[in-house]
Amino acid sequence: xxxxxxxxxxxxxxxxxxxxxxxxxxxxxxxxxxxxxxxxxxxxxxxxxxxxxxxxxxxxxxxxxxxxxxxxxxxxxxxxxxxxxxxxxxxxxxxxxxxxxxxxxxxxxxxxxxxxxxxxxxxxxxxxxxxxxxxxxxxxxxxxxxxxxxxxxxxxxxxxxxxxxxxxxxxxxxxxxxxxxxxxxxxxxxxxxxxxxxxxxxxxxxxxxxxxxxxxxxxxxxxxxxxxxxxxxxxxxxxxxxxxxxxxxxxxxxxxxxxxxxxxxxxxxxxxxxxxxxxxxxxxxxxxxxxxxxxxxxxxxxxxxxxxxxxxxxxxxxxxxxxxxxxxxxxxxxxxxxxxxxxxxxxxxxxxxx
Amino acid sequence: xxxxxxxxxxxxxxxxxxxxxxxxxxxxxxxxxxxxxxxxxxxxxxxxxxxxxxxxxxxxxxxxxxxxxxxxxxxxxxxxxxxxxxxxxxxxxxxxxxxxxxxxxxxxxxxxxxxxxxxxxxxxx
Numbered sequence: 146x147x148x149x150x151x152x153x154x155x156x157x158x159x160x161x162x163x164x165x166x167x168x169x170x171x172x173x174x175x176x177x178x179x180x181x182x183x184x185x186x187x188x189x190x191x192x193x194x195x196x197x198x199x200x201x202x203x204x205x206x207x208x209x210x211x212x213x214x215x216x217x218x219x220x221x222x223x224x225x226x227x228x229x230x231x232x233x234x235x236x237x238x239x240x241x242x243x244x245x246x247x248x249x250x251x252x253x254x255x256x257x258x259x260x261x262x263x264x265x266x267x268x269x270x271x272x273x274x275x276x277x278x279x280x281x282x283x284x285x286x287x288x289x290x291x292x293x294x295x296x297x298x299x300x301x302x303x304x305x306x307x308x309x310x311x312x313x314x315x316x317x318x319x320x321x322x323x324x325x326x327x328x329x330x331x332x333x334x335x336x337x338x339x340x341x342x343x344x345x346x347x348x349x350x351x352x353x354x355x356x357x358x359x360x361x362x363x364x365x366x367x368x369x370x371x372x373x374x375x376x377x378x379x380x381x382x383x384x385x386x387x388x389x390x391x392x393x394x395x396x397x398x399x400x401x402x403x404x405x406x407x408x409x410x411x412x413x414x415x416x417x418x419x420x421x422x423x424x425x426x427x428x429x430x431x432x433x434x435x436x437x438x439x440x441x442x443x444x445x446x447x448x449x450x451x452x453x454x455x456x457x458x459x460x461x462x463x464x465x466x467x468x469x470x471x472x473x474x475x476x477x478x479x480x481x482x483x484x485x486x487x488x489x490x491x492x493x494x495x496x497x498x499x
Numbered sequence: 500x501x502x503x504x505x506x507x508x509x510x511x512x513x514x515x516x517x518x519x520x521x522x523x524x525x526x527x528x529x530x531x532x533x534x535x536x537x538x539x540x541x542x543x544x545x546x547x548x549x550x551x552x553x554x555x556x557x558x559x560x561x562x563x564x565x566x567x568x569x570x571x572x573x574x575x576x577x578x579x580x581x582x583x584x585x586x587x588x589x590x591x592x593x594x595x596x597x598x599x600x601x602x603x604x605x606x607x608x609x610x611x612x613x614x615x616x617x618x619x620x621x622x623x624x
Contacts, residue, residue: 278604368619371622381592400587401587428624
């Protein structure tokens with residue numbers, strides 16, 4: 146009798162262990178939804194996507210397609226794009242364009258007005274002379290800049306939402322949506338994830354990020370902020386932002402720059418002067434619930450500098466991180482608790498404005 | 500003194516729990532790929548390296564009109580040369596953690612590190 150009892154006890158404990166094991170395996174496999182990663186090049190930059198769920202692959206492919214379509218509408222380099230049509234007709238006629246382009250121009254004009262021209266979508270006459278990252282990048286002559294800076298003026302961009310058309314008032318004017326397009330592309334991707342039923346996902350178009358949905362384990366999305374300094378012994382990131390949703394964009398001097406006669410020139414140009422902004426900032430990161438806005442605001446805030454930049458962010462209910470060349474970081478109030486420094490070379494400035 | 504003799508049943512029991520233990524260790528450690536570097540051109544994979552298994556430093560020629568060369572070393576990978584005008588790829592330096600990427604935009608060549616232990620969901624900047 147006693148022996149039998151022991152055997153039953155032994156068998157049931159073995160059974161219990163097996164049940165626990167199966168549960169462990171099930172938890173391990175079950176808690177992960179399938180993920181689909183893809184990378185490609187568009188909008189003149191590198192695009193990385195990770196979409197989760199059984200519809201992840203379809204969603205990521207749709208996002209890549211939508212970003213391609215957006216590029217064909219808003220890149221000034223592409224023949225027959227809406228922007229190319231408007232630029233070619235500058236100083237002469239209005240052009241009918243896709244409502245998506247009109248909306249993006251409307252957002253551009255809004256940021257241009259509120260930033261008093263620190264962000265200006267009509268900056269092409271100047272950016273095309275500098276040609277950052279292109280085969281012909283060089284410092285333009287003072288005469289050229291003086292001659293063409295007068296054609297940079299967002300007040301001469303007119304849009305008509307009723308019939309979806311736009312025009313540039315003066316010949317030689319030109320639109321360049323490079324400072325808003327990558328954020329707009331993130332928005333396209335996020336809307337594709339929603340449309341195709343991905344569970345959750347993240348897209349990076351260059352340095353702009355779009356987040357869709359939330360992770361099943363309830364943890365926040367963590368976005369690394371790139372270290373403005375580069376080199377062998379530098380960490381790749383200076384810290385991490387943790388957010389549950391939204392869009393993040395960064396404008397940094399290091400993205401595109403070149404050195405001529407010992408002077409380094411970066412691509413963040415002041416639309417008023419035609420020269421790179423020199424206000425001590427090295428990068429500005431903006432977090433916002435709209436992709437195009439986060440992108441345009443990061444450029445506008447860089448040009449405006451910290452004090453004026455923070456005021457602009459307030460108008461859009463956006464948050465930001467300003468990094469200067471003394472390794473000091475200013476973080477806006479609401480973002481402070483969601484940002485963590487990981488590089489000890491940097492420190493947070495607390496006695497800022499706001 | 501009496502010598503304790505293990506019964507056959509006890510031995511089986513010990514063996515069983517030992518196996519369970521080993522199985523659990525494997526379950527929670529595998530597959531934790533912590534550093535596979537994938538080299539792509541235009542989003543299509545060219546080659547991949549297991550940085551964890553890499554035990555020597557070597558250079559590989561990816562080619563393209565920009566003569567892109569990569570340096571692979573234990574635990575890290577970097578662009579060491581490109582004829583592109585901006586040199587952003589070379590300036591990015593070494594990448595080593597899952598989720599990190601380095602890109603030569605003009606050549607459309609990218610290197611990303613995959614693994615299921617990503618330290619970050621994304622990079623801005």
